[in-house]
Amino acid sequence: MIDDIRKSPLYTIVNPKSIAFFGASNNFGAMGSTCFASMKNLGFEGAVYPVHPKETEVQGYPAYASVLDLPETPDLAVLVMPTRLVCKTLEQCGRKGIRHAIVVSGGFREVGGDGVALEKELIQVTERYGIRFLGPNCIGVANPHHKLNTTFLHYEGSAGHIGIASQSGSFVTQMFNYLARFQQGYSTAFSIGNGANIDLVDCLEYLGACPNTKVIALYVEGIHRGRDFVETARRVALKKPIVALYVGGSETGRKAGFSHTGSMAGPDRLYDGIFRQCGIIRATSVTELYDYCRVLGALPESGGRRTIIQTHSGGPGAAAADALGREGLELAEISKKTSEKLKELMPHTGSIGNPVDITFSKNPLDFFSAIPKILLQEENADMLLVYFLISVEMATRPLKAMGMDETEALAQAEKLMKDLGESFARLQRECGKPVVGFSFRDLSEPVFQALMAEGIPVFSDPKRAARALSALSRYPRLREKIRAAETAN
């Protein structure tokens, strides 16, 4: 277990100063060209050397006919080229002194037949030169903190704090846009592919030590070094939460995973046991994997299970209460002191139980400031779950009714909603308790974007919010269990 990421072979792979790139050209239809364009798009600041047998320039960069011609020895080689050229190219990289690589090319062990032999050859060549590499059959890495993205999709959003190690490249690249919509981003993302040299355990170890990573996501089709995995995960889980999605527990998932990365999956219960032993929080879907990361990465730790629901609609309040109960959380008891303070702000139709159902606020702004401020001070409560209804369109209507013109009303309403989100988030920061929202409106609404940018996750269903809060409240207990076991040993 490393304490400094510089000790990991992955450090150079995601923090290279210079890159030799194989497989990029000026033909924009080719995969290699697309990966190269992504790297350029994120503004990688190191030296980039495209190597191409014919081109003299690739996408504006001077190209080299052979890696041996490069003016320096780059830190990293990225290979996105036909299978048959991979071993030969790595051989040349080795001769040039390159010691780190990403092999995106597929056609190895995962296709069976000749591919198995080819992967053995790949391992021999790299071992000969001491080259550490990710892949083959992977999609590369993204480290937006270093402006590095070697995948075929453009990075979207900003550098974040979710680290991922994935046995599917899709759950790296195809989530760039997904995460950006929630104002989230990766710290560092690894696509493991066949894991011929660097595997899931190495990536987990790296992310455990990575200072930009607050929470780790794992997408697993099959674990190979079982004992090492458990040992590493237990140590990492002491420092930061790990969330895992395991696909392979069902017969259908097992088959699909095998044809995808050649992973040998085990029964669901076995993996459940491994995860439990490691203090890993298990997700049951892709959505949940990232939902859990969103709360665990952004929010302070929860001191317990007692939750207040703030709503202005009975049904969503009741649905949230039901969901909290099903996820093992409790409705906090509202103290007399809080009741007294709330009474002044609530209409007679409101209910000061829990859910705190405001129905119609006397002053709509209270819902975003005075009321949550009181609720966050409640000593009987550990967390706050808030239902949001209001949209820009709704805020625009009264302004138009007052005679304001359409464009001006829209601009005012957008600003208002953004401000409300930001001031709400300030309350959360001041009190330090976890706050989560949910709404059935589009989460692209300015109020939600503001809340999410300021660290308050908003979900599109009360059940998702409740499950995420449950994961948040589970982590300190899981960590305590590992700590206790370590002390006992």
Next chain:
Amino acid sequence: MIDDIRKSPLYTIVNPKSIAFFGASNNFGAMGSTCFASMKNLGFEGAVYPVHPKETEVQGYPAYASVLDLPETPDLAVLVMPTRLVCKTLEQCGRKGIRHAIVVSGGFREVGGDGVALEKELIQVTERYGIRFLGPNCIGVANPHHKLNTTFLHYEGSAGHIGIASQSGSFVTQMFNYLARFQQGYSTAFSIGNGANIDLVDCLEYLGACPNTKVIALYVEGIHRGRDFVETARRVALKKPIVALYVGGSETGRKAGFSHTGSMAGPDRLYDGIFRQCGIIRATSVTELYDYCRVLGALPESGGRRTIIQTHSGGPGAAAADALGREGLELAEISKKTSEKLKELMPHTGSIGNPVDITFSKNPLDFFSAIPKILLQEENADMLLVYFLISVEMATRPLKAMGMDETEALAQAEKLMKDLGESFARLQRECGKPVVGFSFRDLSEPVFQALMAEGIPVFSDPKRAARALSALSRYPRLREKIRAAETAN
């Protein structure tokens, strides 16, 4: 059990020719004014008579000081006014000859104390005049096919085929925007409130007979006429699918539901049994309630459980396969005939197992036409689940690389994506098998909006898609069970 909706008291309530409206004014902050504005906004074509003690005009309509002054006897009275005025107003409505009402006003049984007596008085007054009414403490109705919306939120999107009866008004109004984003809409939506005169069973019966309704959603906090409910639901389920979300099964849900509508909830297992007995498909979240309605309302019936997954990414394919297995569905076996046809279109990196993983299509358009066309002809398969990745942004890039200017490229890409969605949907209609999509991109992308508008539901997670397909394949079996039991009796 009615066979003609005209026999239901709800027929006039959601298809009135004329309405007396109590509680609307020119003060736009008032709830009644907001409801009135929604009605106006949807363009209700019947006569509308605002009744107001002081105003002579309300939002452009001539107002009347008393209902007794109206020039005709309206079909329906809508009351959104202070609790203490409700009984007196209904008394006057009765004298005027009005026989149908919606009582939005709250402050009755649900608040306890004096409210209980007040609800009794309300019942007495209405019984004296034979007035049938929805509420009190409800949010009204929406029948977009009749351009009627008495709720406080504007109706969004178009008239659809999902009928809902809800013990929470929020799950009517606050889903207008939600459904519109999926190109869905309500046929008719009822907020039941306290159900003092017309209850859940009446609404279910109406929706069962409503020709615009293809699928029925129920939001339940507690069922009162148990036997009637079961009898009605069983008959309706023979004609169209019913999906229910029950909140009240957990201790926390039970408490919240009681404070909301005063419903007495029962143990979760009891409701599970009731739903099973009725052939009702149970949803475990708000999201699922509508996910199930989306597939059951839009898609043809599934002939079985055998599903093909079409993907160009291994991970999403594996995750979908795993989810299908967990939901009791099967991966269809791809026949030799299909394999042969696919081979011509697939690159060497692709996999013709199931998932059919195309990796990179030789021609990207094949993913939307030639390939699904072949898969839909597979005799071993009942359903198709497709993973979509491509976005407008991705389609714009090559056009810009070819030198097209930004605006033109964007317009072309948008048109292309919309066309691809539409042509894909045509394939589904021609073959008649259910097709569902999933993607991690924003569902507001033109390709998804086109698919959804043409009747192909797209979900933001493979698990959601798998659960929806499972519900779709379950319905014919549930119906068969009821039919068999009826024949046996």
